[in-house]
Amino acid sequence: MNILILIVGLVAGVPVLLSSFAEIPVITEVAQEFQRWGIILAGFSSFLGVMNLTHVNVSAVRRKKKLASTYDSFVLLVMLWLLIVVGVFFGQSHPIYDFVFQNALKPLSASGFAMLGFFIATAAYRAFRVRNVDAAILLVCGCIMMLANIPIGEMIWGGFPIVSEWIMKTLNGAAMKGIVIGSGIGAIATSVKVLIGLERSHLGG
Amino acid sequence: MTFMERLQSIKRTTIYGLLIVVLSIPLLFPISIPLQVSSATQAAYDAIEELPPGSIFMLSTDWEASTEAESAPQTEAIVRHVFRNDLRLVIVGLWPQGNFATEQIVEKVASEMNKTYGIDWVNLGYKPGGEVVLASLAANIREVYTRDSKGTPIDDLEICEGLMSAKDVDLVCSVSWGDPGHITWVKMVQTQTQVPVIAAVTAVSVPGCAPYVQSGQLSGVIGGLGGAAEYEKLLGYAGKATAGMGAQTFGHIFILALIILGNIGYLSTRKPQEV
Amino acid sequence: MDWGITVAALLNIGLWSFLLGDNLLFRVVQSLYVGAAVAHTFVLAYRNTLIPNLWEPLLGGKHILIIPFVLGLMLFTRVSRKHAQISKIPISFIVAVGAALAIRGSLLSDLTQQVASAMVPLNSVNNIVMFIGIICTLAYFTFTIKPTPAMKSVSTLGRYFMMAAFGAAFGNTVMARMSLLIGRLQFLLGDWLHLIK
Numbered sequence: 001m002n003i004l005i006l007i008v009g010l011v012a013g014v015p016v017l018l019s020s021f022a023e024i025p026v027i028t029e030v031a032q033e034f035q036r037w038g039i040i041l042a043g044f045s046s047f048l049g050v051m052n053l054t055h056v057n058v059s060a061v062r063r064k065k066k067l068a069s070t071y072d073s074f075v076l077l078v079m080l081w082l083l084i085v086v087g088v089f090f091g092q093s094h095p096i097y098d099f100v101f102q103n104a105l106k107p108l109s110a111s112g113f114a115m116l117g118f119f120i121a122t123a124a125y126r127a128f129r130v131r132n133v134d135a136a137i138l139l140v141c142g143c144i145m146m147l148a149n150i151p152i153g154e155m156i157w158g159g160f161p162i163v164s165e166w167i168m169k170t171l172n173g174a175a176m177k178g179i180v181i182g183s184g185i186g187a188i189a190t191s192v193k194v195l196i197g198l199e200r201s202h203l204g205g
Numbered sequence: 206m207t208f209m210e211r212l213q214s215i216k217r218t219t220i221y222g223l224l225i226v227v228l229s230i231p232l233l234f235p236i237s238i239p240l241q242v243s244s245a246t247q248a249a250y251d252a253i254e255e256l257p258p259g260s261i262f263m264l265s266t267d268w269e270a271s272t273e274a275e276s277a278p279q280t281e282a283i284v285r286h287v288f289r290n291d292l293r294l295v296i297v298g299l300w301p302q303g304n305f306a307t308e309q310i311v312e313k314v315a316s317e318m319n320k321t322y323g324i325d326w327v328n329l330g331y332k333p334g335g336e337v338v339l340a341s342l343a344a345n346i347r348e349v350y351t352r353d354s355k356g357t358p359i360d361d362l363e364i365c366e367g368l369m370s371a372k373d374v375d376l377v378c379s380v381s382w383g384d385p386g387h388i389t390w391v392k393m394v395q396t397q398t399q400v401p402v403i404a405a406v407t408a409v410s411v412p413g414c415a416p417y418v419q420s421g422q423l424s425g426v427i428g429g430l431g432g433a434a435e436y437e438k439l440l441g442y443a444g445k446a447t448a449g450m451g452a453q454t455f456g457h458i459f460i461l462a463l464i465i466l467g468n469i470g471y472l473s474t475r476k477p478q479e480v
Numbered sequence: 481m482d483w484g485i486t487v488a489a490l491l492n493i494g495l496w497s498f499l500l501g502d503n504l505l506f507r508v509v510q511s512l513y514v515g516a517a518v519a520h521t522f523v524l525a526y527r528n529t530l531i532p533n534l535w536e537p538l539l540g541g542k543h544i545l546i547i548p549f550v551l552g553l554m555l556f557t558r559v560s561r562k563h564a565q566i567s568k569i570p571i572s573f574i575v576a577v578g579a580a581l582a583i584r585g586s587l588l589s590d591l592t593q594q595v596a597s598a599m600v601p602l603n604s605v606n607n608i609v610m611f612i613g614i615i616c617t618l619a620y621f622t623f624t625i626k627p628t629p630a631m632k633s634v635s636t637l638g639r640y641f642m643m644a645a646f647g648a649a650f651g652n653t654v655m656a657r658m659s660l661l662i663g664r665l666q667f668l669l670g671d672w673l674h675l676i677k
């Protein structure tokens with residue numbers, strides 16, 4: 001089985017890799033077909049998410065036996081399957097689907113992320129301390145960026161936008177370029193290891 | 206407890222409450238804040254402005270509703286610009302919620318600006334797979350998108366005439382919140398086809414764009430709510446982004462005050478290090 | 481009264497109740513969100529991908545699509561303890577295609593183009609600083625060479641450049657988070673309570 005898995009990986013990956021560097025019609029056609037299959041398989045993987053979520057929450061409801069102590073799992077299952085049934089059979093323009101998307105999914109998504117605003121305020125107060133040179137550089141650059149990002153920063157000192165642009169383009173640009181080059185090398189090394197079967201963490205072993 | 210020690214022990218719920226008050230005041234009592242347009246936003250604006258009417262503009266909705274506060278104003282501003290200049294708007298997406306939300310934004314703007322679906326704009330929809338989708342799209346769009354989001358075959362759409370691959374697109378704009386997003390477009394499409402790409406990103410992603418702007422792989426960047434407000438200024442209207450800049454100003458000042466307060470308390474109560 | 485906006489506002493407040501501590505209301509609202517988000521992704525994947533990209537061409541005569549269909553079905557064996565090994569085949573396929581594309585993207589974009597653009601002419605202070613910064617940052621990540629005192633200094637300078645970059649990232653993160661919170665307050669105060677003109 002392990003050899004079969006390795007062979008499937010090689011057969012799938014090698015044409016896609018070769019098509020990047022050589023214009024051979026057969027290889028290019030095979031690579032493009034494999035990429036289209038990748039999109040289909042990505043679509044199938046969302047089914048897995050639904051199955052897993054249903055299995056875990058049905059088990060939770062069964063284990064607790066009393067509905068009162070499993071409100072959250074029950075609500076999740078009702079919302080999940082209601083939206084799936086409406087969406088699959090009636091489409092996204094159905095009033096129920098549209099209502100849930102506009103008034104539950106979208107606002108909750110936004111509200112969840114908006115909570116980070118509160119957490120960054122408490123983090124700014126409790127965690128951002130000038131403990132050493134590194135932290136001092138980080139905080140000074142951060143504060144300059146914060147002042148330059150608001151129009152009032154220029155009113156306080158006309159140099160803030162100029163200094164912040166210099167930090168962004170020169171200091172940040174240099175460091176990020178080094179990080180991008182380094183991570184690019186790392187990505188290539190890891191991907192080669194995946195293709196030849198040395199890296200198998202994605203397979204659970 | 207000394208004053209300095211008290212300075213370090215303000216309750217978090219107090220901070221939360223103060224933050225809500227500080228941000229609400231400029232929303233309830235709007236203040237006019239002068240805006241300067243950054244070079245990155247200007248470059249993105251110029252990239253769209255230079256396109257002749259009828260050019261194909263591909264908008265990739267690479268965001269989720271989590272970043273609606275930044276991505277939605279950016280999307281609306283870009284779409285207004287595209288429609289104003291009579292470009293053909295083709296929408297694709299790598300994330301599900303953003304594509305759905307974008308269609309609603311575009312429908313609103315299209316009805317204001319008398320633009321017709323299928324002729325002036327189309328939503329080809331969301332496809333899962335990230336870089337695999339873009340690699341396929343770079344070679345042949347019609348193998349990836351056989352229908353639009355409403356189910357109409359792509360061959361029947363007037364706006365998609367001549368659109369066979371990413372090479373036929375005149376400019377790509379990725380409204381992005383992370384990965385897959387604008388960097389994926391650069392790696393999978395721009396590098397392969399030389400199609401220019403601009404990015405409208407959340408403020409968090411702006412520093413990460415710097416190397417790609419420097420190398421020319423990104424032709425312009427609209428960064429966060431501030432970038433959206435600058436874009437609105439370039440277009441000559443004041444939308445939700447501009448309305449939020451007052452609160453943004455107050456919020457930044459509040460965070461700076463917290464940092465200073467926390468550090469004053471820390472530095473004054475820190476025990477001297479033993480030699 | 482727009483019931484939709486009221487529902488959205490109450491759900492927003494329910495989620496934010498977590499700021500006062502974990503509670504049942506927050507857990508229920510969170511579950512609502514998770515259920516809706518997963519369902520939405522599934523519906524779009526089904527309608528936008530599986531039907532137009534698999535089902536229609538398969539029924540239209542493109543029989544080779546039987547292979548990805550079977551591979552997709554193999555994914556479901558993941559839930560069975562006895563047959564979970566079979567699901568590794570389609571996973572290996574997806575990951576291998578992704579890895580090959582990652583090599584293409586990293587080699588042509590991150591290595592070639594980024595290294596080429598790093599070769600800036602050393603004719604200005606900014607370019608010299610940038611070049612030094614790139615070299616020092618790369619030196620910081622070189623762990624396979626025994627660090628000499630000179631190497632340690634270069635590596636430390638690289639760390640300082642990165643601290644400046646992280647500071648820039650922090651400043652922008654504050655802007656981003658504040659924007660998200662402002663967006664929600666605009667909704668609550670404006671669209672719901674009509675307090676914003």
